[in-house]
Amino acid sequence: MMKEEKKNRTRWLHLRLSEDEYKLIQKYFDESVCPKLSDFARSNLLKKPLVLKYRNTSLDELMAELINLRKELNSIGNNFNQAVKKLHTLSQISELKVWILGFETDKRILFNSMEEIKITIRNLAEKWLQS
Numbered sequence: 001m002m003k004e005e006k007k008n009r010t011r012w013l014h015l016r017l018s019e020d021e022y023k024l025i026q027k028y029f030d031e032s033v034c035p036k037l038s039d040f041a042r043s044n045l046l047k048k049p050l051v052l053k054y055r056n057t058s059l060d061e062l063m064a065e066l067i068n069l070r071k072e073l074n075s076i077g078n079n080f081n082q083a084v085k086k087l088h089t090l091s092q093i094s095e096l097k098v099w100i101l102g103f104e105t106d107k108r109i110l111f112n113s114m115e116e117i118k119i120t121i122r123n124l125a126e127k128w129l130q131s
Contacts, residue, residue, distance in 0.1 A: 013045075025041070032050050033052070062124055065120060069117055072117070076109075080110070083102075083103060086099060
């Protein structure tokens with residue numbers, strides 16, 4: 001296989017565009033894999049095939065779900081940190097009993113959330129494996 005010869009480009013093509021035209025070309029350039037705007041413009045003008053970036057929508061959906069799960073886990077962690085700080089400030093047994101009852105509710109919420117997370121991850125994994 002011969003190496004492709006390097007072509008010296010000695011000719012200039014000057015082109016004036018409106019702001020909207022430039023923005024549109026820039027948008028299409030951003031969606032391509034061309035390293036330079038001049039390569040993109042040359043390929044278009046010479047009617048050469050262009051390769052566009054491809055977004056994997058199932059991966060995008062997975063990322064959105066994982067971001068939501070991370071937020072949920074962060075808020076659960078914050079709630080437990082607050083509960084532990086409260087535990088350290090309790091000085092009377094009656095306050096401790098009230099805290100324990102509240103803790104049981106928080107624990108139930110946590111375990112339900114964890115189960116939802118497990119189910120979501122399992123469903124995402126199954127969906128991912130089918131694609």
